[in-house]
Amino acid sequence: MLDKKIVELLNDQVNKEFYSAYLYLDFANFYKDKGLDGFANWYNIQAQEERDHAMLFVQYLQNNNERVILEAIDKPDKNLNALKDPLVEGLEHEEYVTSLIHNLYNAAYSIKDFRTMQFLDWFVKEQGEEETNANDMITKFDLFGNDPKGLYMLDSELANRVYSAPTL
Secondary structure, eight states: OHHHHHHHHHHHHHHHHHHHHHHHHHHHHHHHHHHOHHHHHHHHHHHHHHHHHHHHHHHHHHHHTTTOOOOOOOOOOOOOOOOHHHHHHHHHHHHHEEEEEEHHHHHHHHTTTTHHHHHHHHHHHHHHHHHHHHHHHHHHHHTTTTTTTHHHHHHHHHHHHOOOOOOO
């Protein structure tokens, strides 16, 4: 049986991961409206990943005979105007999610909940990759995004991304 506070934090993380999926769908829609299908593809895949992350937390709770509590998912509230805005907001959001994972890990560590710590190890690594990817997107946009041909090439590169389900 998991500690009550850990269960509360895990359930909260389920909601945060579903919010992340909503946020990235919003980013995908922004880019689709701008005619940047590659950027839209990249964020649609991000949304799929976030849904899978939420389901991993759901499965962990269920595997530990804990009740999953689904809350309302907030509407994304980011103000998107410039083409770079979703990239910057995406990095900030990934940094926020990293802080949530670290907080959850710290709570598990403080009560010596080794099983939850082991489960969270994958998410700690994943968040490092997510932040790197978000930073790389900003760097590439800064290098090529202001040139129409460069933006076209970057959009074409992002269109080639395919979805790969996470494995723990």
